[in-house]
Each structure stands twice: as C-alpha cells, then as structure tokens.
Amino acid sequence: MEDFDLILESGEKKFTYFFENSFKFFLKSFMAGCYLGIAMVLSLFLGSILNTFDANIAKIGYSMFFGLTFVLIVFLNGELFTGNCLTTSFPIFNRTRSITEMGKMWFICLIGNIVGVSWFLWLFVKSQSFTHIVNPYINTLLETKLNFSFDTLFIRSILCNFIVCIATYIALKIDNEMAKTSIMLLVISTFVIAGFDHCIANIGLYVMGITLGQVDISLLMLNNIFISIVGNIIGGSLMLGIPLYLILKKK
Secondary structure (H helix, E strand, O other): OOHHHHHHHHHHHHHHHHHHOHHHHHHHHHHHHHHHHHHHHHHHHHHHHHHOOOHHHHHHHHHHHHOHHHHHHHHOOOOOHHHHHHHOHHHHHOOOOOHHHHHHHHHHHHHHHHHHHHHHHHHHHHHOOOHHHHHHHHHHHHHHHOOOOHHHHHHHHHHHHHHHHHHHHHHHHOOOHHHHHHHHHHHHHHHHHHOOOOHHHHHHHHHHHHHHOOOOOOHHHHHHHHHHHHHHHHHHHHHHHHHHHHHHOOO
C-alpha cells in the first residue's frame, strides 16, 4: 500500500471507530495516558538517579526510556492525541471528514489521555514508591517547564509533535516489529533530549507536582497547557501533515 493510503486509511479507521464506539475510543485514550504514565515513572526514576552525577547524563537517561510510551501505545492499540494529529488530518485535507468531526474526536482523545496519565501518576505518588528519590528531580523539571516564555514554549511544542508524528508515520510504514521499535525509540528520544514540550507528558508532570505539594494550580500552568496543546496540533497536523499530504498525494 502507498504511504498516502496508509496514513489516510489509518485516519479514516480512527474516525469510523470513534463514531461507532465512542466509549471504547475513550477507554483506548485513557489507557494510552496510563501507558505514558508508566514510561514517565521509569524515565523519572532513571533520570533522578543519573542527575546526582550529571544533569546532561540524566537527560539522556530520561529520554532513553520515554520512548517506551510510544511502543506501548502502538503495540497495545492505544489512542494518543498527539500522534493522531497526523493521521486524522489526512481525511480533513482529503475532504472526506469535517473539522467538526475531527474536533469531537480530538476532544475525547485528549480528555482520555489527560485522565489516564493523571490517574496513573496520582496513584504512583500516593503509593510513595521511591518518590523520595524522584521528588527533587520532578521539582527541577517543573521549575524549568514553568519558566519558559510563552513563545519559547509554543515553538518547543510545535517541534515536539513534529517529531512525535514522524514516529507515527514510521509505525505505519514499517512492518518489522524490531525495526519499528528501535527507530521509534530513537525518534522519540530526540524530542526528550532536546527538552521539547509534549502536552500530555507536561500535564502528567504538573499532576505529580501538585500531588507532591511542589506547585499549585495557577493561571500560568493552565496557559502553558493550552499553548502546548495548540503547538502540538500545529506541529503534527500542519508542519508535518500538510507537506506530507502534498508530497504523497497522487495527482
């Protein structure tokens, strides 16, 4: 199957599944949020240990395991809002689906991801499982995230989902599971090492900080969440989606 048809068909299947099984779609989105939470726990633990030696080494360690999120979602059929920005944009560009339909699906997917990652990481903090190790590292990450200017955060969010959606494209294109996993891990680690902003991961980090009493819900935090969501949409649907659509579309 041609690459254009792969992406378009993937997007169409998501639309069809959503409108036929909205609750199951929400559950798949919820589980994707939980999968992201699992990867964050592993990444935060490794990052916090390595941070005692060197901050740059910690960043590499954190990034190495964050890609587990995408691997779990791909192989366990979760629905990740950021990854869906690419596949579901193709039916819009192809005029087989409407903006309204896409908005409904994106909203449910986003809410499911947020509830999933928030619930999982809240439970993790409440379990008090090696939180004494990761607490200082979480605080360091929060201070960094909440001190970016809005324009910097916006650009970082665009670049983040540009990279995430490249991983989505790879997941559709490559059949060999070992090759698919290896390349996805490398691609996802790129945005983590660079410190780019993934809206769902950021929300998970904020939830941990709030639960630990390190930060409070604030207008700044809510603005940051909104900006990262908009930036992620632009990075996946427009910055990558439009060029890919024009390149791959048959005349």
